Amino acid sequence: MSLHLDIPDELFDSKPFYRNRDAAQAVLREIKEHIKKTGEPHNWRHHTHSKPVVGSRIVYIGEFDLPESHQDADRHAPCPCCSPRAPKYSRRGKIAWFPDEHVIRMIGPECFQTLNPEGHWEAVEVFEREEAERRTIAYLVKNLHLNVPAREVIQNALPVLEAIEQVHGTLQQRINEVLRIDVWRHVGRGSLSVNVEGRRMKRTRGGAQEVETFLDVRQFAPARQAALSGSASSTSATRCRNASEP
Secondary structure, three states, X not given: OOOOOOOOHHHHOXXXXXXXXXXXXXXXXXXXXHHXXXXXXXXXXXXXXXXXXXXXXXXXXXXXXXXXXXXXXHHOEOEOOOEOOOOOEOOOEEEEEEOOOOEEEEEOOOHHHHOOHHHHHHHHHHHHHHHHHXXXXXXXXXXXHHHHHHHHHHHHHHHHHHHHHHHHHHHHHHHHHHHXXXXXXXXXXXXXXXXXXXXXXXXXXXXXXXXXXXXEEEEEEEOOOHHHHOHHHHHHHHHHHHHHOO
């Protein structure tokens, strides 16, 4: 027999206090602190425990694990989507904002897909992308003190890079003038491309056979020094110069 939780009726009342994403985002820390302290996400003051409408839009704004005190199966949290009065999950719970209802629900990690599979996976994709961006920004902010020394290193290297860039440009121009051919167009992909004329037999509409001349492009051994004549390598100084600017 499955465990039945005593869930007060008032938890099922809608609490439409979050008309926009910013309002929902503003209580994210409060929600996580409540879960960490109590292990009961469904008892957060504005959690709406009613089942979402099938096809509802959803936005995941946070994720959480229950504390160790609530990792035993009988202490897991209930989910309004599929298990409103019985323990359901303890890891990777979702803090979900429902823009159509203006409410917040704490739900199981993949429970919403039973109501709207496409909406669930779209929301997961957006959430993971936003989390990656958030972590990147946090890392950059944390390491702002490294910015000045890094910029000085780049600025000190600029004269050498600019000289290399000038050599690349001059070399490419001279090779093109002497050979009268755009070498980079033929070796830019790391191998030498050569047009070779060939012949083959083809059958005419009348059934007769005749020789046909055609051009074929053949790839020869990798051109390891292709970068010397390439425009792709001539932008290193420019990129570093831009990176060194505040």
